[in-house]
Amino acid sequence: MTAEPEGLAPASPGVIAEVDAAAQPRNPLRDPRDRRIPRVAGPCVLVMFGVTGDLARKKLMPAVYDLANRGLLPPGFSFVGFARRDWADEDFAQVTYQAVKEYARTPFRDAVWEQLSEGVRFVSGSFSDDAAFDELAECVHKLDAERGTGGNYAFYLSIPPSQFPTVVQQLKRSGLSDSHGRGWRRVVIEKPFGHDLASARELNATLDGVFPPEAVFRIDHYLGKETVQNILALRFANEMYEPIWNRGYVDHVQITMAEDIGIGGRAGYYDGIGAARDVMQNHLLQLLALTAMEEPVAFDADSLRMEKEKVLSAVRLPADLATGTARGQYAAGWQGGRQVGGFLEEDGIPPDSRTETYAALRLGVDTRRWAGVPFYLRAGKRLPRRMTEIALIFQRAPHLPFSATDTEELGQNALVIRIQPDEGITVRFGSKVPGTAMEVRDVNMDFAYGESFTESSPEAYERLLLDVLIGDPPLFPRQQEVELGWRILDPVEDFWATYSKPEQYPAGSAGPASAEELMAQDGRAWRRL
Amino acid sequence: MTIDLTDTTTAAIHEALTQARRRMGGPASGMVLTLIIVTDEADQYDAVRAASHAGREHPSRILAVITRKPKSDSRLDAEIRVGETGPGETILLRMYGPLGEHADSVVAPLLAPDVPVVTWWPDEAPRSPGSDRLGAVAQRRVTDAAAADAPRDMLLTLAKSYQPGDTDLSWTRSTPWRSLLAATLDQPYPEILSGEVLAEPTNPTADLIAAWLGTRLGIEVRRGESAGPGVTEVSFTTQDGQVTISRPDGRTATLSWPGRPERRVALHRRDTDDLVAEELRRLEPDEVYAETLRALARGSS
Numbered sequence: 158m159t160a161e162p163e164g165l166a167p168a169s170p171g172v173i174a175e176v177d178a179a180a181q182p183r184n185p186l187r188d189p190r191d192r193r194i195p196r197v198a199g200p201c202v203l204v205m206f207g208v209t210g211d212l213a214r215k216k217l218m219p220a221v222y223d224l225a226n227r228g229l230l231p232p233g234f235s236f237v238g239f240a241r242r243d244w245a246d247e248d249f250a251q252v253t254y255q256a257v258k259e260y261a262r263t264p265f266r267d268a269v270w271e272q273l274s275e276g277v278r279f280v281s282g283s284f285s286d287d288a289a290f291d292e293l294a295e296c297v298h299k300l301d302a303e304r305g306t307g308g309n310y311a312f313y314l315s316i317p318p319s320q321f322p323t324v325v326q327q328l329k330r331s332g333l334s335d336s337h338g339r340g341w342r343r344v345v346i347e348k349p350f351g352h353d354l355a356s357a358r359e360l361n362a363t364l365d366g367v368f369p370p371e372a373v374f375r376i377d378h379y380l381g382k383e384t385v386q387n388i389l390a391l392r393f394a395n396e397m398y399e400p401i402w403n404r405g406y407v408d409h410v411q412i413t414m415a416e417d418i419g420i421g422g423r424a425g426y427y428d429g430i431g432a433a434r435d436v437m438q439n440h441l442l443q444l445l446a447l448t449a450m451e452e453p454v455a456f457d458a459d460s461l462r463m464e465k466e467k468v469l470s471a472v473r474l475p476a477d478l479a480t481g482t483a484r485g486q487y488a489a490g491w492q493g494g495r496q497v498g499g500f501l502e503e504d505g506i507p508p509d510s511r512t513e514t515y516a517a518l519r520l521g522v523d524t525r526r527w528a529g530v531p532f533y534l535r536a537g538k539r540l541p542r543r544m545t546e547i548a549l550i551f552q553r554a555p556h557l558p559f560s561a562t563d564t565e566e567l568g569q570n571a572l573v574i575r576i577q578p579d580e581g582i583t584v585r586f587g588s589k590v591p592g593t594a595m596e597v598r599d600v601n602m603d604f605a606y607g608e609s610f611t612e613s614s615p616e617a618y619e620r621l622l623l624d625v626l627i628g629d630p631p632l633f634p635r636q637q638e639v640e641l642g643w644r645i646l647d648p649v650e651d652f653w654a655t656y657s658k659p660e661q662y663p664a665g666s667a668g669p670a671s672a673e674e675l676m677a678q679d680g681r682a683w684r685r686l
Numbered sequence: 687m688t689i690d691l692t693d694t695t696t697a698a699i700h701e702a703l704t705q706a707r708r709r710m711g712g713p714a715s716g717m718v719l720t721l722i723i724v725t726d727e728a729d730q731y732d733a734v735r736a737a738s739h740a741g742r743e744h745p746s747r748i749l750a751v752i753t754r755k756p757k758s759d760s761r762l763d764a765e766i767r768v769g770e771t772g773p774g775e776t777i778l779l780r781m782y783g784p785l786g787e788h789a790d791s792v793v794a795p796l797l798a799p800d801v802p803v804v805t806w807w808p809d810e811a812p813r814s815p816g817s818d819r820l821g822a823v824a825q826r827r828v829t830d831a832a833a834a835d836a837p838r839d840m841l842l843t844l845a846k847s848y849q850p851g852d853t854d855l856s857w858t859r860s861t862p863w864r865s866l867l868a869a870t871l872d873q874p875y876p877e878i879l880s881g882e883v884l885a886e887p888t889n890p891t892a893d894l895i896a897a898w899l900g901t902r903l904g905i906e907v908r909r910g911e912s913a914g915p916g917v918t919e920v921s922f923t924t925q926d927g928q929v930t931i932s933r934p935d936g937r938t939a940t941l942s943w944p945g946r947p948e949r950r951v952a953l954h955r956r957d958t959d960d961l962v963a964e965e966l967r968r969l970e971p972d973e974v975y976a977e978t979l980r981a982l983a984r985g986s987s
Binding site for chain 2 (some may be wrong): 275301608
């Protein structure tokens with residue numbers, strides 16, 4: 158008996174674009190049918206800037222450990238921290254150790270930590286310090302020699318965007334950004350990607366001269382890859398949704414991102430940015446794109462981006478921005494059983510701040526599929542609860558063979574994609590109430606990702622880091638998408654800056670009255686938060 | 687909540703389950719799979735524990751089939767556990783007398799509707815799992831050659847009776863090794879002339895790794911012996927010299943490659959929970975396992 162010819166092996170479904178498949182010789186031990194063997198990163202060094210921040214401690218370091226614990230990091234993997242601290246390698250290892258102990262999701266194993274900590278290094282210095290970057294260069298080259306990391310470096314910039322130019326220039330000056338054809342270079346940046354079109358372009362120009370576009374990983378951890386793939390699977394792997402996913406059946410779409418918290422300690426960042434720039438430009442427009450886009454020709458990053466860009470370029474603002482948008486600021490009130498202060502009373506916020514903590518927007522999508530179907534977006538802080546969802550609200554049945562009293566309590570059918578918490582899908586439809594009388598009322602059918610699979614979703618940062626180290630092209634915005642987002646939002650921001658002042662809404666309420674009005678004038682209402 | 691039913695029927699078990707659920711305040715929804723564990727009184731505790739752990743975050747129905755006193759009169763005792771070990775349901779079915787020969791008649795009405803069935807023999811497995819009565823109802827049949835008296839012979843027996851959906855925990859144990867080996871060859875490597883796998887003499891995982899490497903790389907792979915624990919070393923003889931991955935302590939592996947620094951990586955042995963969890967993850971036939979088994983059988987004939 159012979160082994161089956163390899164031509165019969167199915168292409169690996171669900172895998173987003175395998176990288177460099179053609180560039181590397183085939184590895185005989187890998188087989189697309191062998192689903193047990195995970196993708197493992199090749200030899201490399203992860204260099205992290207901003208290691209003293211919360212994000213690094215709570216998310217990134219634990220994610221590195223979890224990856225190692227799951228056997229997804231290569232032998233010799235090394236982790237270098239860079240910060241303005243007077244630390245030796247051991248001190249940094251100790252900081253990492255504590256972060257891992259406290260926040261890692263997988264059980265702590267001494268052997269894994271021991272092995273990981275052998276590759277932990279620290280370079281001390283400020284971002285403007287040439288000598289420190291030379292030392293960093295020396296440090297990674299030494300790792301190549303000592304630990305066989307093969308000249309592959311990923312730079313994670315967990316730092317404020319204002320410092321990107323300095324760090325990127327330093328990487329260039331010290332020769333770290335150029336691999337001279339040996340090994341790869343990748344750079345990871347987190348949102349925000351600018352605060353308007355001009356600044357986004359400026360940021361891009363900073364990176365562009367130093368790293369090629371495919372080496373730049375723009376991370377939007379909030380909208381993890383898992384979520385994007387879930388939405389794509391729902392829409393394009395099934396037969397039952399596509400026929401009704403258009404203006405013939407959908408009445409309108411509501412995309413919501415509600416947070417119960419205030420701005421916390423982020424005053425410095427938040428003032429002057431506001432809800433629209435903070436989450437609408439990126440998260441909500443991404444969700445809109447995923448909901449409204451046409452089917453990509455293939456399930457790879459390029460085809461996907463093409464469709465997203467297409468639909469984002471078809472997004473239209475309301476003709477009258479005064480009635481088609483709404484914004485607010487939370488005032489003092491009771492939220493979740495606690496008395497909380499208003500936005501203008503937060504530390505670090507000037508009492509005359511015009512930054513909004515709530516934004517709502519009606520958008521149109523000018524395509525054959527969506528003509529006349531409004532997309533309502535809203536995002537806000539200090540709302541009753543934390544929740545992010547996409548809701549497709551369907552039209553009412555054209556004819557009901559029941560008497561009006563029978564269907565008094567029947568609403569519109571809805572399909573809700575819950576992003577968080579409790580990721581899943583809800584379908585809302587009418588059902589008969591048990592009893593002798595004919596009465597139809599709304600009921601819910603629920604599906605939760607957490608309950609239906611024998612594996613739990615990987616933590617967003619784990620997946621993200623692994624994608625970066627493997628070189629899987631990011632599903633996340635390339636520059637073009639970022640710019641399209643700002644193109645949509647910039648006129649709204651300009652209008653707000655000139656003509657309107659955010660309306661106050663009590664903390665713990667569902668938002669300002671003008672947002673309710675925005676819906677009411679169309680004869681619709683927001684879904685309850 | 688635990689409910690004991692003695693001398694009972696499947697209808698009564700169903701009734702008790704429904705009542706228990708109602709009392710706990712939750713409907714039976716989102717059940718991911720039914721896991722049948724074929725075991726005996728002595729081993730049921732460990733097996734059920736591992737299975738509940740593996741499915742901790744994911745409700746499944748675990749049916750433990752325990753055969754007792756084959757010579758006595760037929761009788762079915764059930765022990766129902768709901769809401770104790772997690773979101774799922776566990777039912778221990780103790781079958782006395784001739785009923786033990788007809789366990790499938792008890793199990794069939796208790797399978798959760800519309801979800802896959804997995805049968806697991808933690809200890810002694812039938813020579814042909816696919817034609818076993820409890821194996822035939824399952825999409826996936828999990829055996830463990832390492833639990834047999836002669837593990838290698840057991841693998842050869844399983845190779846003969848292989849049907850799509852069969853799998854073995856000694857194969858599952860090879861995953862971390864195989865993924866490290868695959869990662870090692872992701873980089874450009876010198877031509878490989880032959881290989882060797884070292885482990886305890888009766889370690890079936892080492893037999894499978896050797897067969898897998900042999901068929902994938904088209905080289906001869908020797909199966910050598912060591913004192914363990916588990917698989918201790920895999921090495922390749924290449925044109926440039928020896929490429930070796932050794933793991934003498936069962937925890938950390940060292941990769942040596944001619945002309946390069948030694949690199950270490952964690953490679954720990956896993957608990958039964960983890961192995962079962964891996965098995966439950968994908969329920970389609972494992973074709974690579976099938977090929978490896980065939981290669982092993984070819985090499986032995």
